[in-house]
Amino acid sequence: MTDYNKVFRLDGKVALVTGGARGIGAAVAEALAQAGAAVMVTDILDAVGQQTAEKIRKAGGKAAFQHHDVTVEAEWEQAIAAAQKELGGLDIVVNNAGIETAALLAHCEVADFRKLMDVNVTGVFLGLKHAVRVLKPGSSIVNLSSVAGLIGTTGHIAYHASKGAVRLMTKAAAVECAQLGTGIRVNSVHPAIVDTEMGTNFIKHFVDLKLAPDYATAEGAFKAAHPLGRFGQPADVASAVIYLCSEAGQWITGTELVLDGGYTAV
Numbered sequence: 705m706t707d708y709n710k711v712f713r714l715d716g717k718v719a720l721v722t723g724g725a726r727g728i729g730a731a732v733a734e735a736l737a738q739a740g741a742a743v744m745v746t747d748i749l750d751a752v753g754q755q756t757a758e759k760i761r762k763a764g765g766k767a768a769f770q771h772h773d774v775t776v777e778a779e780w781e782q783a784i785a786a787a788q789k790e791l792g793g794l795d796i797v798v799n800n801a802g803i804e805t806a807a808l809l810a811h812c813e814v815a816d817f818r819k820l821m822d823v824n825v826t827g828v829f830l831g832l833k834h835a836v837r838v839l840k841p842g843s844s845i846v847n848l849s850s851v852a853g854l855i856g857t858t859g860h861i862a863y864h865a866s867k868g869a870v871r872l873m874t875k876a877a878a879v880e881c882a883q884l885g886t887g888i889r890v891n892s893v894h895p896a897i898v899d900t901e902m903g904t905n906f907i908k909h910f911v912d913l914k915l916a917p918d919y920a921t922a923e924g925a926f927k928a929a930h931p932l933g934r935f936g937q938p939a940d941v942a943s944a945v946i947y948l949c950s951e952a953g954q955w956i957t958g959t960e961l962v963l964d965g966g967y968t969a970v
Contacts, residue, residue, distance in 0.1 A: 711952040715740035718791045722746050722774050723801030725753035727900040731938030732945050737765030739946050744787040746772035774801045774827030780834045796949045797835040799828045799847045804902055806859045806909035817862045824866035832877045841887025844949040847874045849892040851964050859913045878958030889957040891948045896964035898936040931966030
């Protein structure tokens with residue numbers, strides 16, 4: 705008989721969270737630690753990342769920090785090796801690191817497009833590549849996509865392209881891992897606007913692009929577009945990641961878990 709008091713626990717697991725210094729990444733790292741996992745926080749923001757790891761340790765969890773540019777393959781190898789050496793293994797990889805930019809299509813600079821794709825797509829590709837080399841059966845990979853990987857909005861073509869790529873890379877990796885019998889599950893989560901610095905910037909961009917007269921108007925319109933009447937919180941995303949990484953999600957792979965307050969249901 706399944707013990708439902710334990711199926712969401714991650715005791716004895718080791719997780720690596722990219723972009724874990726702040727925002728959604730920090731919330732995910734803290735949640736995984738509370739669920740029992742040891743967590744390697746990785747980011748290019750060294751000071752903030754160290755603070756996040758220290759916060760987890762002060763709360764009684766086990767965590768370490770590793771500088772990590774997700775676009776550099778050698779740094780993926782270093783981050784994974786650090787998790788294995790310092791925390792004793794690797795069972796969970798959360799590809800959270802990402803950036804966002806905005807421009808109308810006719811004015812989107814190629815350099816900006818390429819930089820965003822390098823972080824948001826190449827970074828996830830490298831995470832998948834190096835994770836499947838070392839993860840054991842029963843392990844889990846979660847990729848942070850977005851509702852921007854499901855629908856389109858004006859002024860964010862590069863971001864939509866990147867998150868759509870993450871969605872389908874996730875499915876391809878999930879099918880391959882399953883058919884090769886690796887026992888590794890791969891899923892993506894798709895938040896709508898989350899109350900973070902990136903979420904605030906997303907709204908500001910609509911004002912900058914003259915698609916809304918001011919921030920309050922843009923914010924009100926987006927909140928109204930979420931049937932539940934609010935933006936997401938980092939904890940909403942963290943809870944979903946725990947579910948996908950835990951025994952509770954053991955029959956889930958290749959799925960896209962939409963976290964949007966009903967935004968895409970309208």
